Amino acid sequence: MDVSEFRKRGKEMVDYVADYLEKIETRQVYPDVEPGYLRPLIPDSAPEEPERFEDILKDVEKIIMPGVTHWHSPYFFAYFPTASSFPALLADLLSGGIGCIGFSWASSPACTELETVMLDWLGKMINLPPQFLAGKDGEGGGVIQGTASEATLVAMLAARTKAIQRVQSENRTLTQGDIIGRLVAYTSDQAHCSVEKDGLIAGVKIKHVPTDEKFAVRGSALRKVLDEDKAAGLIPFFFCATLGTTTCCSFDKLQELGPICNKENIWMHVDAAYAGSSFVCPEFRYLLSGIESADSFNFNPHKWLLVNFDCSAMWVKKRSDLTCAFKMDAVYLKHDHQESGLITDYRHWQIPLGRRFRSLKMWFVFRMYGVKGLQEYIRKHVKLAHEFEDLVLQDDRFEICADVILGLVCFRLKGTNELNEALLKSINDAKKIHLVPCQLREKFLLRFAICARTVESAHIQFAWEHITELANKLLKVQGQQQ
Numbered sequence: 001m002d003v004s005e006f007r008k009r010g011k012e013m014v015d016y017v018a019d020y021l022e023k024i025e026t027r028q029v030y031p032d033v034e035p036g037y038l039r040p041l042i043p044d045s046a047p048e049e050p051e052r053f054e055d056i057l058k059d060v061e062k063i064i065m066p067g068v069t070h071w072h073s074p075y076f077f078a079y080f081p082t083a084s085s086f087p088a089l090l091a092d093l094l095s096g097g098i099g100c101i102g103f104s105w106a107s108s109p110a111c112t113e114l115e116t117v118m119l120d121w122l123g124k125m126i127n128l129p130p131q132f133l134a135g136k137d138g139e140g141g142g143v144i145q146g147t148a149s150e151a152t153l154v155a156m157l158a159a160r161t162k163a164i165q166r167v168q169s170e171n172r173t174l175t176q177g178d179i180i181g182r183l184v185a186y187t188s189d190q191a192h193c194s195v196e197k198d199g200l201i202a203g204v205k206i207k208h209v210p211t212d213e214k215f216a217v218r219g220s221a222l223r224k225v226l227d228e229d230k231a232a233g234l235i236p237f238f239f240c241a242t243l244g245t246t247t248c249c250s251f252d253k254l255q256e257l258g259p260i261c262n263k264e265n266i267w268m269h270v271d272a273a274y275a276g277s278s279f280v281c282p283e284f285r286y287l288l289s290g291i292e293s294a295d296s297f298n299f300n301p302h303k304w305l306l307v308n309f310d311c312s313a314m315w316v317k318k319r320s321d322l323t324c325a326f327k328m329d330a331v332y333l334k335h336d337h338q339e340s341g342l343i344t345d346y347r348h349w350q351i352p353l354g355r356r357f358r359s360l361k362m363w364f365v366f367r368m369y370g371v372k373g374l375q376e377y378i379r380k381h382v383k384l385a386h387e388f389e390d391l392v393l394q395d396d397r398f399e400i401c402a403d404v405i406l407g408l409v410c411f412r413l414k415g416t417n418e419l420n421e422a423l424l425k426s427i428n429d430a431k432k433i434h435l436v437p438c439q440l441r442e443k444f445l446l447r448f449a450i451c452a453r454t455v456e457s458a459h460i461q462f463a464w465e466h467i468t469e470l471a472n473k474l475l476k477v478q479g480q481q482q
């Protein structure tokens with residue numbers, strides 16, 4: 001493909017994507033394929049001779065699309081949203097075109113500098129305390145990680161290094177191995193499973209702190225496990241709080257937890273992967289109260305702030321905590337400016353070396369929506385969640401299982417878990433809408449998450465009618481069996 005063909009095909013590809021998104025409602029939200037469907041449809045090995053673009057594009061419709069789950073369909077209510085917007089898609093094309101690898105300032109100055117400024121913009125948009133911002137000479141600052149899982153891992157590893165140094169400074173006879181064997185990280189019993197996986201990778205024990213009746217970790221619950229573990233000779237070093245849990249969008253009590261962590265030399269990381277985007281609206285910022293005692297904070301603009309995957313924003317109060325833990329200076333990576341103190345070399349803030357120019361998509365989205373546009377978007381989704389909640393509440397065969405605070409509604413039929421499993425199965429078998437379940441304590445329930453950028457009241461009404469029709473059938477069959 002030469003440049004003139006790229007021009008032509010590029011325009012066609014934009015049309016293909018625009019058509020896809022414009023008509024996405026007409027596609028079945030969840031595919032019909034079985035595992036292994038794809039291999040028989042394509043050759044066993046790559047073609048020897050070059051093929052034509054038209055043929056590839058034809059195969060996209062024939063081979064790929066039948067196996068796609070359409071996350072941006074307004075009938076998709078599963079998991080949490082993943083962001084998509086036209087400005088972000090275009091910025092990603094530009095990022096691919098520039099194609100730089102921004103591991104150091106010198107490896108592409110604009111890539112580093114725009115990222116630092118965008119994280120400051122975003123931090124100000126959600127009213128993050130100024131210690132987390134880079135400004136011109138701040139000690140804190142932000143970085144784009146690929147995912148929330150990585151942000152938690154980076155925080156956990158930096159906290160581990162800090163804890164080892166602290167303990168060794170108090171007791172020089174202890175080896176690193178002695179200390180790591182006694183380190184414990186904590187998180188909520190409702191935390192995302194990635195936190196536990198991060199503990200496995202970091203080689204530290206991880207304990208789940210029990211939550212209260214609102215599925216929130218309270219200070220008293222953390223205090224209790226810390227006291228027990230310290231008495232047993234363990235070294236608590238890390239706590240990952242969750243704002244907006246994946247199961248039911250509950251919020252840990254940062255105001256109670258932060259002071260305990262600060263006093264006990266425990267790094268407090270705050271995972272707000274989904275809920276963080278809502279803090280662009282002043283009316284939801286009460287949920288962030290207590291953030292001033294955190295060491296690091298993370299949320300995913302790629303979930304709910306219209307910036308396509310991947311874009312996970314992470315801030316630290318002390319950038320030196322990361323750079324001390326991860327700094328490696330190979331000769332081929334050194335550059336003239338790195339000793340000046342003004343320079344950010346983002347490779348020290350993350351696990352990989354390479355990084356894409358991801359801040360472009362934030363810049364495009366923030367400018368084309370404006371803070372007001374982003375606020376409107378969040379508010380619309382929250383409103384739709386309450387509309388669905390009201391529908392559930394009007395039908396007394398159903399119950400709401402957790403407070404609806406943002407865009408997630410947890411609900412179930414009053415009755416057994418088996419009944420609700422059957423309801424979910426009939427919904428996902430019909431494939432008119434798509435949902436996923438969760439287990440909240442002993443209850444199996446259905447999660448209805450407002451996801452698509454284009455979802456409207458009509459889709460919510462349709463979804464509820466459809467769910468109640470399936471529930472009617474199910475309850476009728478059950479009634480006949482009894």
Ligand SMILES: *Cc1c(COP(=O)(O)O)cnc(C)c1O
Pocket residue numbers: 080146147148149150192194242244245246271272273274300312
């Ligand atoms: C979605 C989610 C994650 C995982 O996000 P990734 O960016 O895919 O790693 C972590 N924590 C919470 C609370 C989430 O909702």
